[in-house]
Amino acid sequence: MISKRFSRQIAFAAFGTDGQVRLGKGRAMVVGVGGLGSWVAELLVRAGVGMLRICDDDSVELSNLHRQALYVEADAAQWPLKAEAAAKRLSAINSDCQIEPFCERIDRLTIHRAAKEIEVIIDATDNFETRFLINDYAVKYSVPWVSAGVMEGEGQVMTLMPGTTPCLRCILPSAPSCCAGDSNACFQFGVLGPVVAAMASMQAVEAVKLLADFADKASPCLTKFDLWNNTLQRIPLSTLGPVADCPCCGRKEFDYLEP
Numbered sequence: 547m548i549s550k551r552f553s554r555q556i557a558f559a560a561f562g563t564d565g566q567v568r569l570g571k572g573r574a575m576v577v578g579v580g581g582l583g584s585w586v587a588e589l590l591v592r593a594g595v596g597m598l599r600i601c602d603d604d605s606v607e608l609s610n611l612h613r614q615a616l617y618v619e620a621d622a623a624q625w626p627l628k629a630e631a632a633a634k635r636l637s638a639i640n641s642d643c644q645i646e647p648f649c650e651r652i653d654r655l656t657i658h659r660a661a662k663e664i665e666v667i668i669d670a671t672d673n674f675e676t677r678f679l680i681n682d683y684a685v686k687y688s689v690p691w692v693s694a695g696v697m698e699g700e701g702q703v704m705t706l707m708p709g710t711t712p713c714l715r716c717i718l719p720s721a722p723s724c725c726a727g728d729s730n731a732c733f734q735f736g737v738l739g740p741v742v743a744a745m746a747s748m749q750a751v752e753a754v755k756l757l758a759d760f761a762d763k764a765s766p767c768l769t770k771f772d773l774w775n776n777t778l779q780r781i782p783l784s785t786l787g788p789v790a791d792c793p794c795c796g797r798k799e800f801d802y803l804e805p
């Protein structure tokens with residue numbers, strides 16, 4: 547079953563059957579099944595991840611469809627919860643994958659339940675409050691995570707591994723002013739749908755590496771893509787930290803997790 551379904555993936559020698567078997571036991575969580583999360587979830591489920599918990603308390607609406615690949619017009623007409631609609635679609639794609647919808651907002655009270663037994667967290671959120679919360683959780687419990695953001699024709703991706711790379715607060719001490727307090731502030735700038743898919747694909751590859759025990763192949767850089775102007779910038783994470791007096795990974799003050 548494994549060899550037939552995943553034959554093209556196993557044929558990639560660096561990944562191989564061993565990688566596929568390890569991925570099949572992997573447990574991941576996608577925070578937000580909107581633009582980024584829809585694509586990441588589908589890619590991981592098609593790739594053969596063992597278990598995927600998909601977290602979102604939002605409902606599907608028409609303005610989602612240009613970039614949120616798991617939903618169709620019938621969903622937008624009925625306003626189902628995204629996590630439930632996504633779980634149905636993902637189960638139809640790969641019934642061997644254990645899909646767990648989690649239809650609550652991720653906050654300091656719910657994150658422990660949502661991230662229980664999770665090996666890799668994928669940040670597909672649209673706000674910095676949740677990113678800093680994930681960062682606190684990831685550092686405290688030593689869980690690697692893959693973060694991405696998109697806006698207009700640009701996107702960026704980075705893989706943060708507690709104990710190896712800087713944490714989010716080493717890189718960004720607090721939320722950018724354009725996004726502080728209002729999770730929808732960034733949406734005024736809009737985003738091109740395919741840019742979302744490109745960043746989500748990068749996240750999915752990184753998650754596959756971590757889940758299949760190829761953490762040494764994880765990108766060592768914060769990678770910024772401007773797909774509109776065709777530029778690429780790679781900033782080695784090692785030049786960004788760890789920062790010795792970082793409140794999170796340095797002083798172990800988890801302000802977002804334990805206010």
Ligand SMILES: [Zn+2]
Pocket residue numbers: 712713714715716717787788789792793794795796
């Ligand atoms: Zn830090």
